[in-house]
Amino acid sequence: MLDVRRLNAGYGPVQVLFDVSFEARTGEVVALLGRNGAGKSTTLKALMGLVTRLSGEVRFDGRRIERLEPFEIARLGLGYVPEERRIFTGLSVLENLEVGRQRPRASTPVWDDARLFALFPALASLRLRRGDRMSGGEQQMLAIARTLAGNPKAVLLDEPTEGLAPRVVAQVAAAIREMKRSGVAVLLAEQSPRFIDSVADRAYRVEKGTLVER
Numbered sequence: 001m002l003d004v005r006r007l008n009a010g011y012g013p014v015q016v017l018f019d020v021s022f023e024a025r026t027g028e029v030v031a032l033l034g035r036n037g038a039g040k041s042t043t044l045k046a047l048m049g050l051v052t053r054l055s056g057e058v059r060f061d062g063r064r065i066e067r068l069e070p071f072e073i074a075r076l077g078l079g080y081v082p083e084e085r086r087i088f089t090g091l092s093v094l095e096n097l098e099v100g101r102q103r104p105r106a107s108t109p110v111w112d113d114a115r116l117f118a119l120f121p122a123l124a125s126l127r128l129r130r131g132d133r134m135s136g137g138e139q140q141m142l143a144i145a146r147t148l149a150g151n152p153k154a155v156l157l158d159e160p161t162e163g164l165a166p167r168v169v170a171q172v173a174a175a176i177r178e179m180k181r182s183g184v185a186v187l188l189a190e191q192s193p194r195f196i197d198s199v200a201d202r203a204y205r206v207e208k209g210t211l212v213e214r
Contacts (some may be wrong), residue, residue: 034206079152
């Protein structure tokens with residue numbers, strides 16, 4: 001589903017990633033483990049076209065995407081949950097989900113509201129609550145649910161457990177396992193080895209912008 005070959009990327013003239021190569025198959029959870037500043041988040045942003053790609057090849061579902069704009073990549077079915085969550089704080093839970101909605105895709109699971117509320121039961125009772133009146137954990141669940149509302153083929157998750165209570169971490173882990181069971185490929189950037197061991201099929205250690213098999 002994701003095939004990355006010798007990707008070099010950074011911020012303007014500053015190179016951060018050096019010949020990054022990996023793949024993530026349909027229904028597989030692949031994790032990037034490393035400290036802050038190692039290049040995990042930059043890897044996800046480079047896949048989405050949010051930082052400068054200097055060279056390399058990125059294929060998503062068999063199609064080259066390294067020259068596409070972020071909105072074009074999202075329309076193809078690559079979902080992205082940023083570390084900052086970036087929900088629409090002035091909109092309700094239901095309105096946030098509607099903003100993220102995309103049409104169903106062939107051979108891809110459909111995530112309607114009923115399925116999303118079954119995945120995150122805490123959101124069901126908050127469906128009319130505005131984003132700025134939600135806790136950090138609730139906002140994280142909404143950020144993931146909003147991305148799934150786009151019926152993605154693959155999801156990039158950037159530090160999804162950072163600062164969350166153990167109860168919410170468990171719900172995020174359950175959501176990742178459900179994505180896997182549904183055939184969604186997941187690329188996870190995370191600092192916690194324990195969390196990675198609980199959800200990932202494979203992991204890479206990110207060190208100074210390069211990947212080492214864990």
